[in-house]
Amino acid sequence: MRTLVPFEAARPKTRLDPFLDDDERAAFARSMLRDVIGAVERAGHDPEVVATAPLELSSASVSVPVAVDDRPLSAAVNARLDGVDANDPVAVLVSDLGLVTPAAVCRLVDAEGADADADAGVAIAPGRGGGTNGLVVSHPEFRVDFHGTSYRDHRRTARAVGASVRVVDSMRLSTDVDEPEDLVEVLLHGEGAAAAWLRSAGVGLGGGDGGRVEVTRSGEG
Amino acid sequence: MRTLVPFEAARPKTRLDPFLDDDERAAFARSMLRDVIGAVERAGHDPEVVATAPLELSSASVSVPVAVDDRPLSAAVNARLDGVDANDPVAVLVSDLGLVTPAAVCRLVDAEGADADADAGVAIAPGRGGGTNGLVVSHPEFRVDFHGTSYRDHRRTARAVGASVRVVDSMRLSTDVDEPEDLVEVLLHGEGAAAAWLRSAGVGLGGGDGGRVEVTRSGEG
16 A cells, blocks of 8 residues: 655654754654654555655665655645545555554554445544544545644544544554653664664663653763 | 452552642542443453452442452452463453553453464553553463563563563553543543543643643633
8 A cells, every 4th residue: 555654854853852962863763764664665565755855764775755745744645645545545654653563554554444345434543642643544535634633633524524434543653752751662662773773872761660761861872 | 351450549640640639530540440340341351450448439330349459569460360371361451541442452352362372471561651551461470560660571571481472552551541641642532431530520632733732621620
């Protein structure tokens, strides 16, 4: 399945400042993007990066199409949903999923195709805090809007156009990485480039007695 | 399947102070406990509350066994794991899962039974921040320790006793409700008594433009 991966190429992950500096945030964001691309490919689907600016992915293993689109990411994604229907669905996966696995991608894609008799609709993988981290769109009139509490907005949109909704219950897909506390999840559960990048940068886990565990940083990596 | 639900009866959910006062936290914690009990029952399993102190569950719909055990909760749970094996597994589910559904309980229980030829082992549903929110134990030597970064500790324990490990990828099971920000998830995705209790107390959602949505409180409920 064609799988769009929108990517904010300029100034990504600003809420990780000052835990990571500008260059580090850019490198870490790209490592998560590589994990998402790799998981989509290994799940047997076709990733297509939609970036706000030209993008170099410095890894020999990455040779996916990158479309540069200077519109806001929602508009750039929507322009690529023209013509979707139940026979030709399109998936969308955000790029900052440091816990993503091929199995998690399959659960999203399979959710929409689970019932062959279902009306055209949308499968949604919610993100923490009201966001939307994954979609499979098979209804021709459904359009995305990632701004604000997009999970509720996407459900509303689906109702408005008569699209069925399936919600995918996945911790891995719900964990988009925005805040330092999200790095804990990458270190504990990540299996790819993002977790490796953090470890190479000296980011580790501390605390854990009583309260939740915290990220720490040692050395210069 | 016998499903233990450990419950801290005295001073529950202290990290929701001052967002909720003492009595409110006690009421809210009990509403989540009712959701967990109800989800286990509707999934076709047998909940058994293990409480640190005598407990009244003021709902006509709740008539589950409540064992009072004044040991720390991990010890109280472990005392009830004597005799588990692959033919007689026991599940453990924490009581503060405001997003729990019967389907989520089934995914945990089915994970351990997914492969009939598997060695005796343990299925783990991780919680945010390194915790453990659900377990199915079928290995006779595995014991729990919910203190600290229990997800890693439980994996280590499994390795040490030779128990296979399956990890359940569920947002609903990963979201134990400890901090005010966790209430956002209950309001967005909860389908039971906990979400209803919050709404009746005037707890709602605000913000959402740009950053993550926040909980707000209006009136006295």
